[in-house]
Amino acid sequence: MKRASIPLGLVFSRSGPYAMMAREMEKSALMAVDEVNQSDAFDFTLIPRLRDPGGIVPAYHTACDDLIREDHVEHIVGCYTSASRKQVIPIVERTERLLWHPARYEGFESSDNVIYVGAAPNHTVVPLVKHMLEHIATDVFCAGSNYVWTWETNRVLREIVTSAGGRILAERLLELGEGAVDHIVREIIERKPPAVFNTLVGESSYVFMRALHAASSRAGISIPMLSCSLCEPELKLIGSAASVGCITSSAYFESIEGPENRAFVARWKVRHGAHSNPSVDGQSTYVCVMLLARAIRRAGATEVAAVRRAAANLRYDSPQGPVWVDPDNNHCFLTPRLARSVPGCQFEIFWEADAPERPDPYLSNLDLAAIGAKAATGNETKRSNHLRVVK
């Protein structure tokens, strides 16, 4: 029996400022496409149609316009930054196409023509800040890249921290790609905050973590660092010593136990090499393609309205665990996890939610009073021992 061919748009910037992450995502999408195409469980073949906007924001609009007009795609997997997604939304809304968006983002959006497979803010920043308040510190120093992800993540952080009686000691921002971090490192070493919340992205973050690690070692101190975006390939780029000990919130780590992830990691290593590691955004891109393929199969059609209906509440046992689309807001139920980066460029998971958590892109269900009350118990002991001397 001949399988039907379904064109699938893939929009990732193989060049430009976040090319490293986007290449990981494209690799993962193509891996999922091959698995679907080789599987007897699907009676169609996905034909990938690749576009590279080169990290240029308006080029995303052109790329998707092309895909829709020339390649007649109904579904597009892609985008990494919110700026690029905002370029694509008007065109998918106007032409009734569907964008499958893999990356975590800051929330406060809910388009009928986007399936948000990446984590919502209640999956990332909220559990991380809760953990910080209950186990590390109530006062925190923020270092971040000067764009929407940092602004919004820090706002949520500030709301939760101040409602728990803590303080934002400083909020230092660097332009995207900026590598001059010495003034921030110097300030941190001088002020010795009980925790550093790092929302720097890309090269800025790697330079910052290396410089802070070196300066802390010289000063003989160790300051806990928290992140909602660090992933395994980045740990390698940062270097084994400087990347250790960062408390990271994510829906996916390579070290997740469970047969689905073990098999996924094994297939990944066969395809990309034993020293290659999947990342949260890569895995999420893989999940996008798999959710789409399952929804097309269930719908028996590629038409957007039918696929969207079919995708609603369709549970997929993915590498990161069970995932399904909440039809109320087109975001996904995901399992939040917290891990500590350890030697060997891996993460050791020390907490995960009991079950996949309903997405809350507008943080409408954030109960500040409850978090504050819980954090208030035992704060005093925490304040006294927040600085650990390195032996």
Add this chain to the structure above:
Amino acid sequence: MTRPSPFSVRGRRALMVMRDEREIAIVRRQLNRLGMTTAEIDPTEVPSPDEVDVIVLDADSIPIKSDPTTAWRVNAPIIALIGTETPSRLKWLLDLQPASFLIKPLRSAGLYTALVVAFDAAQRRIEEAAHVERLEDRIRSRRVVFAAVLQVMRAHALSEEDAFALIRQTAMRHRTTIEQLSAEIIAAGGMPNRTSRTA
């Protein structure tokens, strides 16, 4: 004073502080259709406050940590173009006090409504500011009125109520305000001459 109609936008001058070429094209075309003149500056530049009746500002194009109260403290009403609805961005926007807004993606429809709302809001703001100034003047002159009442109470052996009634009636008769007459009472050290007819 005749109130300028917010519905007549012909001839008014718009400054577009935007970056996206497609959006600029949409706004420029629509403003020209409405008979308005347009000028453009990049969001990194600071607008000069004169020669502008309305500013169309792409809120997403300006870093949130830049201080809206210094660079953007211009008198012209601002129409904010909004793509990102995060509270951090909206808080920045509130400090800018936009007179109206449009949600992206932009279309030709909607801009006229945004302009009318912006011009109307700006006019109301001017009128309210003038009203507040008048009220503040009256509050400031309460001290003067109170001093005048005391003086009249002493000079004419009147109760406070009667002294105030006398000042009010005199002010009405001479077609002046209570505040103005009170200032004259204090300056003259008693009811000024023209009040002798009432005594």
